[in-house]
Amino acid sequence: MFEGVLARQANGFIDAYVPLRRPLLERSYLPPALAPAPTFSEALRAHLADGPWAESFAVAPGETARAVERALRDVMLGSSTLRPGGIGLVGLDLQSRTHHHLSSLLDLWGRLGDQLPEDLLHLRAILEANAEDAIEPLHVVHDPADPRLTAVERAVLDTLVRHHGTPLDLEERRATLIAARDQCHGRCGSALAHLQESFLAEEAMKLPLDETVRVFGLRDPAAEADFAASLAQSWLDMDPALSPADIGLLLPAGPHYATYVRDAFARAGLPLSGLPSGGEQRDLAGECLLHFLTCLRQPAPPMALASLLRSALMPWSAADGRKLSDAVMAGKFSFESVVALEGSALAMARLLGNRRVPKAHEAAERLSALVRNLTTDAAFAEEATRLVELARPIQGGLFSRPAQAEVPWEELAAQVLVSPWRDEAAGPALVAGVTIYVDGEAPPRTVRHLVVLGFSEGAFPAPPPVSPLFLDSEIAAIREHCDLHLFSQEDILSVRLRVLRSQFAAARESLTVLAPYRDLMGARNAPSASLVLMARCFEDVEEPESLIVDLADERWLPAGALPVAPETKSLPLPPLAVPSVLSLGADLLLLRTDEEGQALAQSPSRLETLLVSPLAWLMNEMDMVDKPWAPETLDVLTVGSLFHQLVERLFPPDTPLPAEADIRARLPDLLAEEIRTTAPFLAGGAWMVERQSMERDFTKAALSWRATLDALGARIIASELDLRGHALGVACRGFVDCLLRLPDGSLVIVDHKTSGSHSRRRRMEHGLDLQVEIYRTLAAQATTARASAEPGLEVKALAHDGPIGVAYHTTRDGAVLLHGLQVAAPPGSVDVINADICGAATLRLKGEIARLRTGELRLTRADELTTLEKAGVGLYALETSPLVSLFIPPAPAQESEDA
Structure with missing residues (x-):
């Protein structure tokens, strides 16, 4: 209050004016003793059952009380006496809404008696005081035309002038105040x-x-x-x-x-x-209810669901909430498989795991289930009670609709006002x-x-x-x-x-x-x-x-438009000495073991990480990976997963190839079904363009794949084949996307890649490919993870002594990169790679694995990463954690020719 007003104690030793604030007023006029509880806000609530706001108060008491208190405070600040009796209504139409609302506010003010907000209580005491009541005289300087001053502030300033007079140089000081307030400090002419x-x-x-x-x-x-x-x-x-x-x-x-x-x-x-x-103190009740309503409207946004699972109002521990939320952000929605739950926690997990979009009455019943299964922790009892209050009007509105009526989601979300109670005090002045x-x-x-x-x-x-x-x-x-x-x-x-x-x-x-x-x-x-x-x-x-x-x-950017500014940095730090090898003193392949103490199998993707960065591999093994919370996005993994599911359903094993017309007719419905299962966020209207683009790309890729299979005369005998065995001296497990049999009886293991063939071909020609070669090694061992009394077709096929080829099918350009077989007159989409596709990768990995067994971890040098990248190897392993990029030794200095 009193913005733009300066004051000084008239009898003070220092002739300096300072901004007029409450402490200075209290040194001149003693503040009145505060009345005991209830507070002004609490007293106000007791009188809101009557008046034009009564119905609103019955439905939303908290919001209504805050709104009425703000309106009443505005009326108080607009008066010059801080008494309702001094405000007349004679000029207003008795039948008008204005008269009704203002008279109701004045009546409410009258029923509150002498009770006022604490800051206004002191101002009224000044307005009603005599000059003799002042402890110290106070001189004020202000601009009478300042539009920021309220009627109460003007009345208080007039009272101070009446009690203590004005300084002799008032006009000069006022002119200085106004000039300083309105002065422009920019260089003239700029x-x-x-x-x-x-x-x-x-x-x-x-x-x-x-x-x-x-x-x-x-x-x-x-x-x-x-x-x-x-x-x-x-x-x-x-x-x-x-x-x-x-x-x-x-x-x-x-x-x-x-x-x-x-x-x-x-x-x-x-x-x-x-x-x-x-x-700030977060509004746990408002946040919880808003997240819950957001999740009821399927598909549930993972970030909203994860936030809800981690809420302090949930009936499980903070540690369990963290596990559940991390699982959701990793795409796992089966809560009962993440932590052991029972009682209200189990009921809440099943409530949040219900992925059916509810109608009006069912949504109200789910709200009842939410408030019924909240935490019983006494530390959060107030927030839980407030959530019940917030949910009650929403439930009432839903039950007032027909049972099978659609839920007005936007209208419900608008009713939940998340109001954090903030402490925005300024930090230290330096x-x-x-x-x-x-x-x-x-x-x-x-x-x-x-x-x-x-x-x-x-x-x-x-x-x-x-x-x-x-x-x-x-x-x-x-x-x-x-x-x-x-x-x-x-x-x-x-x-x-x-x-x-x-x-x-x-x-x-x-x-x-x-x-x-x-x-x-x-x-x-x-x-x-x-x-x-x-x-x-x-x-x-x-x-x-x-x-x-x-x-x-x-x-x-236009030329020269970007200002020259160095990267933000703290004080210069000495270069970090990164060793080339870390000695950790234990068999690092035993970091993940089964119940019998045996090392868990490595996957081809983990071994590819080891190829690029043993440190990233180690952090993966120890589950020390970066787990950011971010909105859903159509990334490469999501696109790949959707395409794999579509191809598996369009081309089932041991069946004739589908007709082109059949592919065109079925693919849109299959894609919509897989989106609902795998990536439900893509079903939203905001992703329509991406869905249409995927549908076109997937249709083109599926038709190209069908044409390639037809030209090769290939027959699909297995999809998503689970293989186990040993490769590179360690236990391995992998899933083959597709197993083909050619007319001559030879087999081809195929891995689908939703990318182009250029980088993959370059990688194979440099001998740095790995994935399909591991599959071929596991297939040659003729062991599968499928337990059955009668071996399946794929088991019998793998047990034969014929050659097994491997191939990548790159969907972006429809190419098939084949290795290990010679195909007579291959179709144009098939490119036979005769180079040793994995020699360099095998040699590199065998050395890394040997070091891991002795407890040594070699850090990949910067020049090695450059070589791998030029050879077509993706450096995705560096994204495992920000720490990985910090521990990259520099390339060794080259010796001069004179040395």
Whole structure:
């Protein structure tokens, strides 16, 4: 309160004016003793059963109480006495909604008696005090025309002047105050100074844009924070006289940017002054209910389901919740196979595992099951009770519909207002720290360079709140007839724009505005509406968006548009000495064992990881892999899984090839069915283009595969064949996508790859292929994991003494890369590779495995990785963990010829 007001104790020793705040008022007027419980909010709730809000309060008591309290507080601030009796309603139409709502609020205020919010209670005591009641006289200086002041604040200031008079130099100090508030600090003649002067002008002259004002577009808040830290570092590196305190960051209101800014500037080694703490107590009840409703609307988003499973309100331990959520993010939805559950935990797991979309009454019953099986931990009893309150009106609404009615999902989600209780106290103020400004707050000081983050829709300024009871037209009528000064949305927006102008005006040398293209959820962002006010000030800016220079994709940057800024870094660290071999002192192949202590089988994919990076292999064995939480995406693994399932169903073993027309007719339905099972998120409307693209690509690949099989005269005798045995001296297990028999009786093991053939061919020619050669080794041992009394067709086929070929079918170009067999007149899609496809890989892996048995782990050098990549080997193993890339020894230095 009292923004823009300065004060000093009239008899004080120091002739200095400071912002008027509550502690200074309390030193002049003793605050009244606080009444015992209940608090104002609690007392208010007791009177809400009657009035125009009664029905809403019966359905949603928490939300209704907060809305009515806000409306009543606005009325209190709009009065000049903080007493309801001084507000008249004579000028209002008795039958109008305005009269009904305002009279109800005044009646509610009257029933509360002398009870007021704590901060207003002290102001009323000042209004009703005598001059003799003051402990110390207080002189104030303010702008009487300041639109930020409420009626109560103006009345208090008038009371202080009446009690203590004014300073002798009031007019001079007032002029200084107004001049300092409205001053533009940009260099005269610069684009920055012009923007500061013309931002809110009725008409703005257009001047050329220069380097003092820049607007950049970046992907998201994380990218903005990194860019801002990098930019600050570049300024400090270029100007030794520049202090971090000369750089300002203007952030959107709320805690969301604080985390990104804190992390980015910590990495850069730059201190921050006044960063909001971002501390908060989460609304567990609201989050739990919102996630549950989101998951009821199948397909359940894995992140929402994982968040729900990890909620403190679930009836299992935090450790079990972590296991369940990790399983969901890994694509495993069978909860009972992850942890042992019983009682309410088992009931909750089955409730969350129900993948059928409910109708209205069933959805209400599932809500009942949710609240019935919540945690019984006393530490979360309040949140559990609140969830019951939040769920009750939603259940009532669902039961009021026909039993088989569709559920209005968007309407239900809108009823759940997740309201975190935040503690956004500013962090420590540092003399040498980067200055933090917050949207809607007056700038604490001027800076040389100001960077604005989060310049997107809904910020700069934030939209004014909507009155829960009055329209703007009704507020105008109340002002005119009731001597009650309420703020309209237009008033609030005007004040917030003035504050934004003062924040821009605090920059002396440059203003850099960063606009994120996406919000924290990845949704598209529009730029702030204030971009229009900026764009009208400059020449050659036809549309406001053309003011933004896109930094999200460097290919589209104009020459020289990207500011030179080094990568964010902390203090220089000495180079990390990475050894070439780690001695761990134990057989590393025994890290995963069965009940009998035998090493578990390695898969071809694990051995391929070992080929690239033994460290990545070790982290896989120890389950120390990176497990990020991210929204669902159509990645290579998902596409491959869907294609494998389709091919297996379109081309069943030991049956004639399907007709082309049959493939075209069946594939769309089969794909839709597999999507529902394997990747249900793809069934959503947002993924329609991707589904159609997959359908076209899969149809083309399936028809090409059919043509190849027909040209070869091949017969499919097995799909998803489970093979076990030994390869490279270790136990191995793998699943063969497809086993073919050619007309001459020879066999071909086929692995489908949803990629092109170029890299795979290069890898095979360099002898670095591995997967199908392991399959051939296991097949030659003629052992399968399928236990049956009568050996199947594939077992008998593998037991023959004929040659076994191997092949990759690459779906993107329809090629078949065949090795180990000579085919007379192969069709055009078949490419016979005669090179030793696995010699180099086998030699390399045998050495690695021998070292693992002795407890040694060799770290792959940078030059080896380059060689592997050039040979077509994918370096996906490096993505196992960020740590893998940190422990890569450099290439050995080459000796000179003179040495």
